[in-house]
Amino acid sequence: MSETLYRTQTLTTMTCCVCGVLYAMPETLRRDRKEDGGFWCCPNGHRSCYRESDLRKAERELARERASHDQTKAHCHTLRDARMRAERSLTRTKKRIGQGVCPCCNRYFANLGRHMSQKHPEYGASDDE
Numbered sequence: 781m782s783e784t785l786y787r788t789q790t791l792t793t794m795t796c797c798v799c800g801v802l803y804a805m806p807e808t809l810r811r812d813r814k815e816d817g818g819f820w821c822c823p824n825g826h827r828s829c830y831r832e833s834d835l836r837k838a839e840r841e842l843a844r845e846r847a848s849h850d851q852t853k854a855h856c857h858t859l860r861d862a863r864m865r866a867e868r869s870l871t872r873t874k875k876r877i878g879q880g881v882c883p884c885c886n887r888y889f890a891n892l893g894r895h896m897s898q899k900h901p902e903y904g905a906s907d908d909e
Contacts, residue, residue, distance in 0.1 A: 789806055789807075790806070790807040790808075791804035791805065791806060791807065792804065792805055792806075792807045792810050794810070794822075794828075796822035796824065796826050796828065797826075797828060798822070798824075798826040798828075799822065799824050799826055801822055801823060801824055803822055803823050805820065813829070813830060814830050814833060814834060815833050815834060815835055816833055816835075817829060817830055817831075817832060817833035817836060874903060877892075877896065877903070878896045878897070878900070878903050879893055879896070880892040880893020880894070880896060881893075
């Protein structure tokens, strides 16, 4: 008793880049070689490969994007720290002016202190106190 086996398979035609012969290979094999970057041979024995697999290309792009993201985060932290230092310096300077101290020569002027406390009591007052 004999059995007959029927199988359906999709073949993809390709042309060898060395000798130019047209040949067909199973689609599953072509897809696997594209994913893993492996080699295959044409009927005349010339080796062919995909230069970079889709997975490797995606991993490389992901690594590049992660590095760019890390660099952007570090830049944001640097800018935030610089802004906080500038705000602290401005707050200190405003408080000193509000108490009558000249910001240029650091001398106390009684009339400036009196003027600031009477006419501008909110100047130099901090929102976080």
